[in-house]
Amino acid sequence: MSYLHPLYVDRYVLYAYVGLALLIGARLDALSRTVAVPRALAGGLAVAAVAALLPYSLQLRTPQSRLDDTLAAAPAVRELGRPGDGVLFLPARRREPIMSSPEDFRGLRELALARHAIPSGTLHGIELPAPRIRARMLTAGRIVTVNDPPGQPLDDTPQERVKREVLAEHFHRCAVRDVTGMRIVLYGRAGRC
CATH class of the missing domain: 1.10.287 (Helix Hairpins)
Known part of the structure; x- marks a missing residue:
């Protein structure tokens, strides 16, 4: 069938x-x-x-x-990010590029992750509660995000909502890179793009 x-x-x-x-x-x-x-x-x-x-x-x-290309997403993150920037996965299941190419994320701070996949016994790790994600995001001057492609339904968990809210309220979109099945976006605070 x-x-x-x-x-x-x-x-x-x-x-x-x-x-x-x-x-x-x-x-x-x-x-x-x-x-x-x-x-x-x-x-x-x-x-x-x-x-x-x-x-x-x-x-x-x-x-x-393939519907998505995690190997192309990781170099796009490396191109947009610089050491000390934060990184977020929107939604959390978009964490595949860091699992397949961790070297491309070296120097970036994961802002939402509480426990990695292997120690947590999960596929994508466990994220922090929404208030802690908000606090971590507000410490960053720039954040690179790995997103679903445009037009996909948004996840409605507290963690995903707070990520979108903080980005919309406190950051500006600086750059966008589309790869097969994903969109990589660099956000920065005013004057930090």
Whole structure:
């Protein structure tokens, strides 16, 4: 059914192709034992199955198949930020670029993170309560944000609301870089862009 209407993001289930190959192989083996199917024909069917899925499988491994490009977001953060700047992820699930390219975030201060992903046993870490995020943001002169692309619904948690409020009330938008599936924005206080 997933080939007709995707139920999963394809790249997350690529590992299942190994199981599919084993099942097809086992079925072809059983078929060749019960029906007088020559081994050459069974082998040809296996090769045909692989050949039919190969273009689809290769397309999934190209940059064009991704909805977002975390590897392009990290250099954009490095380009806009400088040591001592704050960094925020709006929403918090946008933390992927720092996990895949931590060196591009070196020198930036994470303003909302209470506990990193691994120690917290979570996918993206745990953020501070909204009042503490506000306090940390107000200590920054410049903040680089990693955002969803324009037009996406806004998360309505207290943490996400306070991030947007503080940026709107106390900062100016200085620069914007759009990458596939994300928008990187540099905010600065008056005269700090």
